[in-house]
Amino acid sequence: MKITVEKVQLLELANKYGSPLYVYDTDKIESQYNRLTDAFSSVKSLKLNYAVKALSNINILKFFKNLGAGLDTVSIQEVQLSLTTGIDPKKIIYTPNGVSLTEIEEVAKLGVQINIDNLSILELFGQKHPEIPVCVRINPHIMAGGNSKISVGHIDSKFGISIHQVPHIKRVVENTGMNINGIHMHTGSDILDIDTFLRATEILFDVAKQFKNIDFIDFGSGFKVPYKEGDISTDIEQLGLQLSERFNEFCIEYGKEITLMFEPGKFLVSQAGSFLAKVNVVKQTTSTVFAHVDSGFNHLVRPMMYDSYHHITNISNPTGRDRYYSVVGYICETDTFASNRRIAEISEEDVLCFHNAGAYCFSMASNYNSRYLPAEVMFHDGKDYLIRKRQTLTDILNNQEIIDFSARKNQQKK
Numbered sequence: 150m151k152i153t154v155e156k157v158q159l160l161e162l163a164n165k166y167g168s169p170l171y172v173y174d175t176d177k178i179e180s181q182y183n184r185l186t187d188a189f190s191s192v193k194s195l196k197l198n199y200a201v202k203a204l205s206n207i208n209i210l211k212f213f214k215n216l217g218a219g220l221d222t223v224s225i226q227e228v229q230l231s232l233t234t235g236i237d238p239k240k241i242i243y244t245p246n247g248v249s250l251t252e253i254e255e256v257a258k259l260g261v262q263i264n265i266d267n268l269s270i271l272e273l274f275g276q277k278h279p280e281i282p283v284c285v286r287i288n289p290h291i292m293a294g295g296n297s298k299i300s301v302g303h304i305d306s307k308f309g310i311s312i313h314q315v316p317h318i319k320r321v322v323e324n325t326g327m328n329i330n331g332i333h334m335h336t337g338s339d340i341l342d343i344d345t346f347l348r349a350t351e352i353l354f355d356v357a358k359q360f361k362n363i364d365f366i367d368f369g370s371g372f373k374v375p376y377k378e379g380d381i382s383t384d385i386e387q388l389g390l391q392l393s394e395r396f397n398e399f400c401i402e403y404g405k406e407i408t409l410m411f412e413p414g415k416f417l418v419s420q421a422g423s424f425l426a427k428v429n430v431v432k433q434t435t436s437t438v439f440a441h442v443d444s445g446f447n448h449l450v451r452p453m454m455y456d457s458y459h460h461i462t463n464i465s466n467p468t469g470r471d472r473y474y475s476v477v478g479y480i481c482e483t484d485t486f487a488s489n490r491r492i493a494e495i496s497e498e499d500v501l502c503f504h505n506a507g508a509y510c511f512s513m514a515s516n517y518n519s520r521y522l523p524a525e526v527m528f529h530d531g532k533d534y535l536i537r538k539r540q541t542l543t544d545i546l547n548n549q550e551i552i553d554f555s556a557r558k559n560q561q562k563k
């Protein structure tokens with residue numbers, strides 16, 4: 150029953166703001182945040198850093214700041230964006246992959262916690278700035294990801310410093326006099342198996358023991374949320390029970406109360422997001438009924454890039470009889486959101502809702518085909534707020550310099 154009310158609201162928003170449109174529900178974000186903090190309530194010092202890259206609208210970042218979260222960033226631009234919310238730079242962690250020493254130095258100057266994921270930059274940074282404490286990203290070589298593009302813990306992954314190179318890290322620390330204040334891992338998106346995750350955490354505890362001044366251990370993220378009915382999701386409550394107990398034990402072994410950190414993106418925002426697109430054309434071919442929406446992989450690339458499933462409902466006709474559709478976009482390239490999907494009967498101009506569209510959806514959108522980026526709306530305390538206007542042609546032309554071809558032609562004529 151509640152879902153229908155939600156659908157009516159979403160339809161109203163699509164009518165009010167036009168389509169395509171992203172809508173984010175802050176209630177859902179808050180409940181996911183609370184689920185995670187509750188699961189680890191027996192840990193004395195817990196810190197959750199929201200992974201900005203999942204959904205980076207500054208109002209979302211501000212909402213997290215108000216919840217008390219920190220922010221996890223992967224580029225200097227994400228750091229700068231985060232700082233516009235007025236958050237304390239100490240609550241930001243910067244976990245880039247393969248960026249230049251110069252960028253790392255610039256971020257360090259802003260007072261942000263640095264996390265370094267390769268030996269050569271670690272050594273250079275340590276030589277130049279031994280007084281700035283850094284965290285190191287370790288690759289425990291545990292295969293935990295659900296998709297090869299987003300699994301980052303395996304043996305030939307480009308992420309992190311291999312667990313086999315810890316002796317080398319220690320040598321760098323000795324030679325430079327730098328201080329390692331945190332140990333980090335991020336084994337990749339989509340953790341299915343708690344035991345696999347716990348095995349990786351044991352590896353991190355072993356590494357942490359080898360450094361004297363650890364303030365925190367950051368276990369990254371990769372928590373899986375259900376995208377369709379029957380999907381397995383990470384049992385956060387169970388993980389919380391098991392890891393909290395083990396973490397508290399570790400603090401006693403280590404002889405110091407250290408902070409347990411996570412940096413989830415998808416878990417916190419995926420289910421809070423809905424993507425609304427209008428059906429332009431219903432095309433019946435001999436074998437298939439296509440529903441063409443006013444969007445494409447320019448606005449939602451996950452189905453094409455990762456083969457991700459996004460549940461799709463027809464919010465204009467929620468009680469209609471189910472039929473089978475291929476939902477496709479308007480991009481001049483194959484852009485299939487879903488094949489052979491059962492959806493309540495679709496008519497042209499109906500609004501379809503793509504569920505779980507909070508994480509890695511708007512943040513990966515582009516202007517391909519010179520289409521405008523969708524508008525974004527935040528639904529907060531029963532009210533809707535436009536948090537990003539739809540683009541106009543000015544945005545597409547912005548930064549393009551115009552050459553005056555006629556000037557040269559006239560010169561040649563003379």
Ligand SMILES: *Cc1c(COP(=O)(O)O)cnc(C)c1O
Pocket residue numbers: 200202203221223244335337338339369370371372412413414415416508
């Ligand atoms: C992307 C990323 C995350 C967030 O991953 P989710 O699967 O969205 O929770 C966390 N940490 C790092 C270093 C990342 O690159």
